[in-house]
Amino acid sequence: MIVKYTEKELELLARLMRAEAVGEGNLGMLMVGNVGVNRVIADCLTFRDIKTISQMVFQSPGGFSGTSSSLFYGNPTALEKSLAQRVVRGEYYHPATNALWFYAPSGGESCKSTWWDQALAGSYKNHCFYKPSIGVCKELH
Numbered sequence: 001m002i003v004k005y006t007e008k009e010l011e012l013l014a015r016l017m018r019a020e021a022v023g024e025g026n027l028g029m030l031m032v033g034n035v036g037v038n039r040v041i042a043d044c045l046t047f048r049d050i051k052t053i054s055q056m057v058f059q060s061p062g063g064f065s066g067t068s069s070s071l072f073y074g075n076p077t078a079l080e081k082s083l084a085q086r087v088v089r090g091e092y093y094h095p096a097t098n099a100l101w102f103y104a105p106s107g108g109e110s111c112k113s114t115w116w117d118q119a120l121a122g123s124y125k126n127h128c129f130y131k132p133s134i135g136v137c138k139e140l141h
Helices: 007-041 053-057 078-088
Strands: 101-103 118-124 127-131
Touching: 007 053, 007 078, 007 101, 007 118, 007 127
Parallel strands: none
Antiparallel strands: 101 127, 118 127
16 A cells, blocks of 8 residues: 555545546546545645645645546446555556646647646546656655
8 A cells, every 4th residue: 555545535536536537448547546646645846735535636726627527426336446446555557657647638639748847758548647857756756
Protein backbone atom coordinates (compact mmCIF):
# COMPACT_ATOMS: atom_id res chain seq x y z
CA MET A 1 0.00 0.00 0.00
CA ILE A 2 1.52 3.32 -1.04
CA VAL A 3 -1.13 5.57 0.55
CA LYS A 4 -3.30 5.00 3.59
CA TYR A 5 -7.00 4.85 2.93
CA THR A 6 -10.34 3.93 4.43
CA GLU A 7 -12.97 1.82 2.71
CA LYS A 8 -14.95 5.01 2.02
CA GLU A 9 -11.87 6.63 0.42
CA LEU A 10 -11.28 3.58 -1.75
CA GLU A 11 -14.86 3.93 -2.99
CA LEU A 12 -14.31 7.67 -3.59
CA LEU A 13 -11.22 6.91 -5.66
CA ALA A 14 -13.09 4.25 -7.65
CA ARG A 15 -15.95 6.69 -8.32
CA LEU A 16 -13.50 9.38 -9.42
CA MET A 17 -11.71 6.98 -11.75
CA ARG A 18 -15.06 6.01 -13.30
CA ALA A 19 -16.24 9.61 -13.68
CA GLU A 20 -13.01 10.77 -15.27
CA ALA A 21 -12.19 7.83 -17.52
CA VAL A 22 -14.88 5.15 -17.91
CA GLY A 23 -14.73 5.78 -21.67
CA GLU A 24 -11.00 5.02 -21.64
CA GLY A 25 -11.50 1.48 -20.32
CA ASN A 26 -9.79 -0.17 -17.37
CA LEU A 27 -6.31 1.05 -18.29
CA GLY A 28 -7.51 4.64 -18.61
CA MET A 29 -9.19 4.44 -15.22
CA LEU A 30 -6.00 3.00 -13.69
CA MET A 31 -4.01 5.95 -15.09
CA VAL A 32 -6.46 8.45 -13.61
CA GLY A 33 -6.02 6.61 -10.30
CA ASN A 34 -2.26 6.96 -10.67
CA VAL A 35 -2.61 10.73 -10.97
CA GLY A 36 -4.83 10.82 -7.89
CA VAL A 37 -2.44 8.74 -5.79
CA ASN A 38 0.48 10.87 -7.01
CA ARG A 39 -1.30 13.97 -5.72
CA VAL A 40 -1.58 12.36 -2.26
CA ILE A 41 2.09 11.31 -2.30
CA ALA A 42 3.46 14.59 -3.66
CA ASP A 43 4.50 17.22 -1.15
CA CYS A 44 4.97 19.93 -3.75
CA LEU A 45 3.31 22.57 -5.91
CA THR A 46 -0.45 22.87 -5.23
CA PHE A 47 -0.53 19.46 -3.56
CA ARG A 48 1.45 20.27 -0.37
CA ASP A 49 -1.65 20.10 1.82
CA ILE A 50 -3.14 17.03 0.15
CA LYS A 51 -2.53 14.11 2.52
CA THR A 52 -5.58 11.87 2.00
CA ILE A 53 -7.61 10.47 -0.86
CA SER A 54 -10.63 12.50 0.31
CA GLN A 55 -8.63 15.75 0.23
CA MET A 56 -7.33 14.86 -3.25
CA VAL A 57 -10.76 14.04 -4.68
CA PHE A 58 -12.34 17.25 -3.38
CA GLN A 59 -9.37 19.63 -3.73
CA SER A 60 -10.57 23.13 -4.54
CA PRO A 61 -9.37 24.91 -6.52
CA GLY A 62 -7.48 22.53 -8.77
CA GLY A 63 -9.59 19.44 -8.28
CA PHE A 64 -11.20 17.07 -10.73
CA SER A 65 -14.10 18.01 -12.98
CA GLY A 66 -15.41 14.45 -12.67
CA THR A 67 -16.78 15.20 -9.20
CA SER A 68 -19.55 17.21 -10.86
CA SER A 69 -20.43 14.40 -13.29
CA SER A 70 -23.42 12.13 -12.72
CA LEU A 71 -20.93 9.25 -13.19
CA PHE A 72 -19.31 10.25 -9.88
CA TYR A 73 -22.46 9.47 -7.92
CA GLY A 74 -23.64 5.98 -7.08
CA ASN A 75 -21.74 3.07 -5.65
CA PRO A 76 -18.69 1.77 -7.51
CA THR A 77 -18.87 -1.67 -9.06
CA ALA A 78 -16.70 -4.53 -7.80
CA LEU A 79 -14.47 -4.05 -10.87
CA GLU A 80 -14.07 -0.31 -10.23
CA LYS A 81 -13.14 -0.97 -6.59
CA SER A 82 -10.61 -3.60 -7.63
CA LEU A 83 -9.02 -1.12 -10.05
CA ALA A 84 -8.78 1.45 -7.23
CA GLN A 85 -7.20 -1.19 -4.96
CA ARG A 86 -4.57 -1.94 -7.61
CA VAL A 87 -3.62 1.75 -7.74
CA VAL A 88 -3.34 2.24 -3.97
CA ARG A 89 -1.22 -0.92 -3.81
CA GLY A 90 1.32 0.69 -6.13
CA GLU A 91 0.55 -0.40 -9.70
CA TYR A 92 1.65 2.29 -12.14
CA TYR A 93 1.02 2.71 -15.83
CA HIS A 94 2.93 4.91 -18.26
CA PRO A 95 2.41 7.75 -19.08
CA ALA A 96 0.73 8.40 -15.71
CA THR A 97 3.67 7.06 -13.67
CA ASN A 98 4.87 10.48 -12.47
CA ALA A 99 1.93 12.57 -13.67
CA LEU A 100 0.03 15.02 -11.50
CA TRP A 101 -2.32 16.32 -14.18
CA PHE A 102 -4.32 15.14 -17.15
CA TYR A 103 -6.95 16.48 -19.47
CA ALA A 104 -8.86 15.45 -22.57
CA PRO A 105 -8.45 17.86 -25.49
CA SER A 106 -11.65 18.71 -27.29
CA GLY A 107 -12.62 18.23 -30.90
CA GLY A 108 -9.77 16.15 -32.25
CA GLU A 109 -7.04 18.44 -30.92
CA SER A 110 -3.76 16.80 -29.97
CA CYS A 111 -1.96 17.11 -26.65
CA LYS A 112 -0.11 20.34 -25.97
CA SER A 113 3.61 19.95 -25.26
CA THR A 114 3.09 21.73 -21.93
CA TRP A 115 0.00 22.38 -19.84
CA TRP A 116 0.08 24.73 -16.84
CA ASP A 117 3.88 24.85 -17.38
CA GLN A 118 4.18 21.08 -16.97
CA ALA A 119 5.75 18.75 -19.54
CA LEU A 120 3.74 16.23 -21.51
CA ALA A 121 4.46 12.72 -20.20
CA GLY A 122 2.41 11.09 -22.96
CA SER A 123 -1.15 10.25 -23.88
CA TYR A 124 -3.55 7.36 -23.72
CA LYS A 125 -6.67 7.40 -25.87
CA ASN A 126 -8.27 10.83 -25.21
CA HIS A 127 -6.22 11.81 -22.17
CA CYS A 128 -2.97 13.78 -22.09
CA PHE A 129 -0.81 13.30 -18.96
CA TYR A 130 1.57 15.91 -17.54
CA LYS A 131 4.37 15.57 -15.02
CA PRO A 132 6.49 18.03 -13.06
CA SER A 133 10.14 18.50 -13.93
CA ILE A 134 12.62 16.16 -12.25
CA GLY A 135 13.50 17.51 -8.81
CA VAL A 136 10.32 19.56 -8.33
CA CYS A 137 8.37 16.75 -6.70
CA LYS A 138 11.03 14.48 -5.24
CA GLU A 139 8.45 11.97 -4.00
CA LEU A 140 7.51 11.15 -7.62
CA HIS A 141 10.97 10.77 -9.18
